[in-house]
Amino acid sequence: MPLRPATEADLPGILAIYNDVIATSTAVYSEAPVTLANRQEWFEGRKAQGFPVLVAEDAQGVAGFASFGDFRVWPCYRYSIEHSVxxxxxxxxxxxxxxxxxxxINEGRAMGKHxxxxxxxxxxxxxxxxHEKLGFTKAAHLSEVGFKFGRWLDLVFMQRGLAS
Ligand SMILES: CC(C)(COP(=O)(O)OP(=O)(O)OC[C@H]1O[C@@H](n2cnc3c(N)ncnc32)[C@H](O)[C@@H]1OP(=O)(O)O)[C@@H](O)C(=O)NCCC(=O)NCCS
Structure with a gap:
């Protein structure tokens, strides 16, 4: 399925996927659905910083979306990015x-990220x-840092260099 940069018109489709993931899984550490205004703010923020937001579209509309932003905001993290899909x-x-x-990964390389x-x-x-299949390795396992659906959640950080 071809990928392309997201536009404003994709935000309702992105919102529907995101809120379904929030409601049905622990993939996002949020409990309440977000609003379209929240996704607009997120999208504008990504665009303003020059970060990509990609979508795939099929006959039903937005089939998936993916993006990255700064890993952490302090300046010396500037070559590190954190993605979501x-x-x-x-x-x-x-x-x-x-x-x-x-x-x-290709977009990150093109931006000179490390x-x-x-x-x-x-x-x-x-x-x-x-992520393992794509060359990421487990870099950290944080115990009981999230709490959702009445239970503690562990978070794993997986990392891949962009040089190769
Ligand atoms: C995780 C997610 C992004 C994967 O996307 P996807 O399009 O379903 O994955 P792909 O079809 O590209 O899968 C590629 C590989 O992932 C692994 N994989 C995918 N689904 C899997 C499953 N249910 N169980 C185990 N491995 C799985 C396999 O290694 C697979 O390779 P294979 O097809 O050669 O066996 C998708 O399932 C999703 O959006 N889930 C809900 C939200 C979420 O978890 N987002 C990620 C937050 S970190």
């Missing part, structure tokens, strides 16, 4: 998540397997 429930398992992360990091819930076997 979400695929609509009925579009998973068809290679789209992998395609989007590969595209982000390393890409994903913060992944330790129970998210699909995302961990996908």
């Amino acid at each position: 979400h695929v609509r429930a009925d579009a998973r398992g068809k290679g789209l998540g992998g395609d989007m992360i590969r595209a982000l 390393t890409i990091i994903g913060g992944i819930d330790a129970g998210n076997a699909a995302s961990i397997a996908l």
Whole structure:
């Protein structure tokens, strides 16, 4: 499925995927759905900083989206990025998540970034397997740093260099 930069018109589709992930999984450490205004602010912020927001589209609309931003805000982290990727429930398992992360890796290289990091819930076997397949390695495991659905959540950081 071809990928392209997101536009304002994609935000309702991005919002629907994001809120479904929030409601049904521990992939995002939020409990309440977000608003369209929240996604607009996020999108404008990414654009203002020159960071990519990619979408894939099928007959049903936005099938997935992916982006990265600064890993941490302090200046000396400027060559490190943290990405996120979400695929609509009925579009998973068809290679789209992998395609989007590969595209982000290329975008990160083009921007001169040095390393890409994903913060992944330790129970998210699909995302961990996908990142391993794409050359990411587990860099850290933080115990009980999140709390959702009445239980503690562990967060794994997975990292990949962008030089090769
Ligand atoms: C995680 C997610 C982005 C993966 O995207 P996807 O399009 O479904 O993944 P792909 O089809 O590209 O999968 C590629 C690889 O990931 C792994 N994988 C994907 N789904 C898997 C599953 N349910 N269980 C185990 N491994 C899985 C496999 O290694 C697979 O390779 P293979 O097809 O050769 O076996 C997607 O499932 C998703 O959006 N989930 C909900 C939100 C989320 O978890 N986002 C990531 C937050 S870190």
